[in-house]
Amino acid sequence: MVCQMQNDYICEWVPQKGEFLKILLELEASPEPRNCTWCGNDRVYRCLDCLHQLLFCTECCQKSHESLPFHRIQQWTGDFYEESALHMTGIWLHLGHGRAPCPHAIAQAQQAAGEPLPMDDQEWEDVEDIKENPKHLCPPAGSRYLTIVDVTGVHFIVVNWCECETAET
Secondary structure: OOOOOHHHHHHHHHHHHHHHHHHHHHHHOOOOOOEOOOOOOEOOEEEOOOOOOOEEOHHHHHHHOOOOOOOOEEEEOOOOEEEOOHHHHOOEEEOOOOOOOOHHHHHHHHHHOOOOOOOOHHHHOOOOOOOOOOHHHOOOOOOOEEEEEEOOEEEEEEEEOOOOOOOOO
């Protein structure tokens, strides 16, 4: 077995660099046709964590990620993909009824949908004044949510807690 040196590997790669660059650029472009993987409608999102980076319309993105709320998605802007978040597609995490919304919580959630939650200024005393965060890093306004931090990033998950009188606290 002949050992190759670093320069040998570079010499093999240099003639292929154009092909590698072409593939990398194709991954950032909007593929044609612009169809959702599931329903065929115009797609807006791609999932970085699904096998083959599937393309989705908003509705199919919601449905396919109900059990995968920590996947990272990107949204097509018309020119490029930008970071997005599943909470921006309208995904909710329903707790207490086997992934179904609590019938008692639906009315309360709809009532609170437009009202921002009160927040104590002391909660934010360690955060520097940031003029504008990227949209996918902003918590959902007017909703109860959990902030989850894992190896893939920061996720805000809108939560529909069970409001039944018999619910465990």
